[in-house]
Amino acid sequence: MSLADSQYARLDFATSPINRALTAEQKIGLLTQMMRIRKFEQASLKYYNAGRIGGFLHLYIGQESVAVGTISLCTPNDHTITAYRCHGHGLMSGMNMNECMAELFGKATGSAKGKGGSMHLFAPDKNFWGGHGIVAGQTPLGLGLAYGLKYKGIPGVALCYLGDGAVNQGAFHESLNLAALFELPVIYVIENNGYSMGTSQKRSSAYRGCLAQRAEAYDMEWDLVDGSDIYEVRAKTHIAMERARTECRPTILEISTYRYYGHSVADANAKKYRSPEEIENYKNNHDPISTFRTRLIQEGVITAEQADAINKLATEEAAAAVVFADQSPAPSIDDIMKDVYWEVDNQTEAGRTGRHFFND
Amino acid sequence: MRTLSYREALREGLDEELARDENVVLMGEEVAQYNGAYKVTEGLWQKWGDKRIVDTPISEAGFIGMGIGASMLGIRPVMELMFWSFHSVAFDQMVNNAGCVRYMSGGLINCPIVVRGPANGGTGVGATHSHIPEGLFAAFPGIKVVAPATPADVKGLIKASIRDNDPVFFMENTLLYGTTGPVPDLEDGDHVIPLGLADLKREGSDLSLIAHGRSVLHALEAAEILQRDHAISCDVLDLRTIRPLDQDAILATVRKTHRAVLVDESKAFGGVSAMVATLIQDHCFDDLDAPVKRVCTLDAPAIYSPFVENDQLPNAKRIVAQVLTIA
Numbered sequence A: 001m002s003l004a005d006s007q008y009a010r011l012d013f014a015t016s017p018i019n020r021a022l023t024a025e026q027k028i029g030l031l032t033q034m035m036r037i038r039k040f041e042q043a044s045l046k047y048y049n050a051g052r053i054g055g056f057l058h059l060y061i062g063q064e065s066v067a068v069g070t071i072s073l074c075t076p077n078d079h080t081i082t083a084y085r086c087h088g089h090g091l092m093s094g095m096n097m098n099e100c101m102a103e104l105f106g107k108a109t110g111s112a113k114g115k116g117g118s119m120h121l122f123a124p125d126k127n128f129w130g131g132h133g134i135v136a137g138q139t140p141l142g143l144g145l146a147y148g149l150k151y152k153g154i155p156g157v158a159l160c161y162l163g164d165g166a167v168n169q170g171a172f173h174e175s176l177n178l179a180a181l182f183e184l185p186v187i188y189v190i191e192n193n194g195y196s197m198g199t200s201q202k203r204s205s206a207y208r209g210c211l212a213q214r215a216e217a218y219d220m221e222w223d224l225v226d227g228s229d230i231y232e233v234r235a236k237t238h239i240a241m242e243r244a245r246t247e248c249r250p251t252i253l254e255i256s257t258y259r260y261y262g263h264s265v266a267d268a269n270a271k272k273y274r275s276p277e278e279i280e281n282y283k284n285n286h287d288p289i290s291t292f293r294t295r296l297i298q299e300g301v302i303t304a305e306q307a308d309a310i311n312k313l314a315t316e317e318a319a320a321a322v323v324f325a326d327q328s329p330a331p332s333i334d335d336i337m338k339d340v341y342w343e344v345d346n347q348t349e350a351g352r353t354g355r356h357f358f359n360d
Numbered sequence B: 001m002r003t004l005s006y007r008e009a010l011r012e013g014l015d016e017e018l019a020r021d022e023n024v025v026l027m028g029e030e031v032a033q034y035n036g037a038y039k040v041t042e043g044l045w046q047k048w049g050d051k052r053i054v055d056t057p058i059s060e061a062g063f064i065g066m067g068i069g070a071s072m073l074g075i076r077p078v079m080e081l082m083f084w085s086f087h088s089v090a091f092d093q094m095v096n097n098a099g100c101v102r103y104m105s106g107g108l109i110n111c112p113i114v115v116r117g118p119a120n121g122g123t124g125v126g127a128t129h130s131h132i133p134e135g136l137f138a139a140f141p142g143i144k145v146v147a148p149a150t151p152a153d154v155k156g157l158i159k160a161s162i163r164d165n166d167p168v169f170f171m172e173n174t175l176l177y178g179t180t181g182p183v184p185d186l187e188d189g190d191h192v193i194p195l196g197l198a199d200l201k202r203e204g205s206d207l208s209l210i211a212h213g214r215s216v217l218h219a220l221e222a223a224e225i226l227q228r229d230h231a232i233s234c235d236v237l238d239l240r241t242i243r244p245l246d247q248d249a250i251l252a253t254v255r256k257t258h259r260a261v262l263v264d265e266s267k268a269f270g271g272v273s274a275m276v277a278t279l280i281q282d283h284c285f286d287d288l289d290a291p292v293k294r295v296c297t298l299d300a301p302a303i304y305s306p307f308v309e310n311d312q313l314p315n316a317k318r319i320v321a322q323v324l325t326i327a
Helices: A024-049 A064-071 A087-092 A097-105 A138-152 A170-181 A211-218 A230-247 A276-285 A288-298 A304-327 B006-020 B044-048 B060-072 B084-098 B134-138 B151-163 B215-230 B247-257 B272-283 B316-324
Strands: A079-081 A158-163 A186-192 A221-226 A251-256 B002-005 B024-028 B053-055 B076-080 B114-118 B144-146 B168-172 B180-183 B199-202 B207-211 B234-238 B241-243 B260-267 B293-297
Touching: A024 A064, A024 A087, A024 A097, A024 A288, A024 A304, A064 A087, A064 A158, A064 A186, A064 A230, A064 A288, A079 A138, A087 A097, A097 A304, A138 A158, A138 A170, A138 A186, A138 B060, A138 B084, A170 A186, A170 A211, A170 B060, A186 A211, A186 A230, A211 A221, A211 A251, A221 A230, A230 A251, A230 A288, A288 A304, B002 B006, B002 B151, B006 B024, B006 B044, B006 B151, B006 B180, B024 B060, B044 B053, B060 B076, B060 B084, B084 B114, B084 B134, B114 B151, B134 B144, B134 B168, B134 B241, B134 B260, B134 B272, B144 B151, B151 B168, B151 B180, B199 B215, B207 B215, B207 B247, B207 B316, B215 B234, B215 B260, B215 B316, B234 B247, B247 B260, B247 B272, B260 B272, B260 B316, B272 B293, B293 B316
Parallel strands: A079 A158, A158 A186, A186 A251, A221 A251, B024 B053, B024 B076, B076 B114, B114 B168, B144 B168, B207 B234, B207 B260, B260 B293
Antiparallel strands: B002 B180, B144 B241, B199 B234
8 A cells, every 4th residue: 555545644735845945837837847757758758759768768647746746845055865766856857858858859959969868957047967777776875965065165065866776785774874973965866666676576576564764874964754745745845844944964765656657768667567447546536636626726826727728828839949959960070079077178288288088 | 395194195295275275075984083094184173173074974975976076066075085995885886977077068067076095005904905997097087197106206296186176086006195195385376286197216228117006116116126236227217197198108118119018007908008008009019019918906906915915016027027028
């Protein structure tokens, strides 16, 4: 039973201070961002299946409330980093659909000039540090962002996302120990969609209670969050961020969520290891977008027609991004040898001294 | 000029960079309160305190990765690996993150990090502690590799490495830490040696010995023997930096002497000398009067036994024997 299905009386997190402070416009903004991410990914899926996008495509569809809810709390001092299911975090960090779609298409106009692809979106100018392909490989980097903030005396937080499949990697456990030992302002956000690729949580992890509870071994705070409720995501993440900012102490948040598609679109068994009923139940009863849409209509913040109009705009924005990506130039063969060394790219004395590349 | 040990010169370079840039921070196992497993950082924690000199737990993937992440934000961490052999437990961080993040981000990110420590055999610690990975890491574009042989070079190169805006993997040698040599006086200005410049440590005319790291000392010793006993005059070229590599200096010495023996403590298969040999045959084919020969570490995991350990490594005796096959 997932947290989302629990029969416990639910708290209404709309009443938490951080959510009470939201204006109607800001609430609509949260819905808009979730819709934009979904429409972006639905468009990318279409063109992946058409053979226009290469490599892997790890879709975030179903999990949008996590990136939107958490990153909506970020100030200019806060930084984010995630793994390969990164489109939502990139868009919510302020990347535009054009640069992201062009990156997926492998075009020179992509956010990484077509050098990273779907798993490697980056926007350091927006405090978004990727987009990392190796499971849990980003978790020490997230620690380093927090270290850098603390070293410079900046009252910021590093939000480091990982999947439930990453919690058994050694690098993650080393990061937890260091986070607690060095008292770093990092929050590890486990986006628990229940499956590490095709292996369920029960079949991949040994734990007492929940995955986040492993934090206790490192004397670290932790919490469980129902990801289908963006108000809850914001309320609980806010508490962890305040702890990081004011006490310089780390937290693990385990946010239960669900992905409607396979581990990646290339996941041939996506419909075998999960029952159709399980997927339908989440879509129908716990979808973070439709849940929040209904909630905002109930609150009188938005009408159904207005919500549909936002959705339509997001669809159009994604379609325009596809056109932009499609019409953009590809990188040249010369581009292959750029962006390897900073000193070479910047034509410094160091970049001109000695032979840096060894072709043929 | 003063006489300093390799260890003292290295420490002086670290100390000067700590003073020059407040973003420089030294981290690693036992670097602070213990004064360094090999005493390279001795006294620095007392001088600079907890913020600048940081003891880490034995957790290489965690703390090296943390340093890489901090470097993305503009911190300039100098991370000590107690042995470079321990790279294997941090390999993903060093290669996929430090080595690839600039490229994968299309040049948006750079990692001004230095990872340093001893990378050598010859100390009786067996295979797990005797890896010599300069060739391994030089094979990854995005990473720079430095292997200084002398006190003056280790000081000048550590300072250039810390100032470099790319990841630099700095490979020292426990058997060099106690060796001594002349180091420029402080009054003579900032002693910085650019990466990518080799140094001709001895001039000769008959044959080129090309080496890096401790092998340079063996090459110099061999050159002395060859001159004395066989009247063979050798150039000894110290590569100093593996990547970027001073190709011009390599080709210049070979064009002068027409014969080359490459001395390389890494293994022959895919080692640094394999790359140098390729460059020589590619650019100096018509200059050569003999095949390019190599003296590498014998191709087995590092043996423990003190009776034969030195025979597995390059040494003056093996170099002389190899030179005599072509001279």
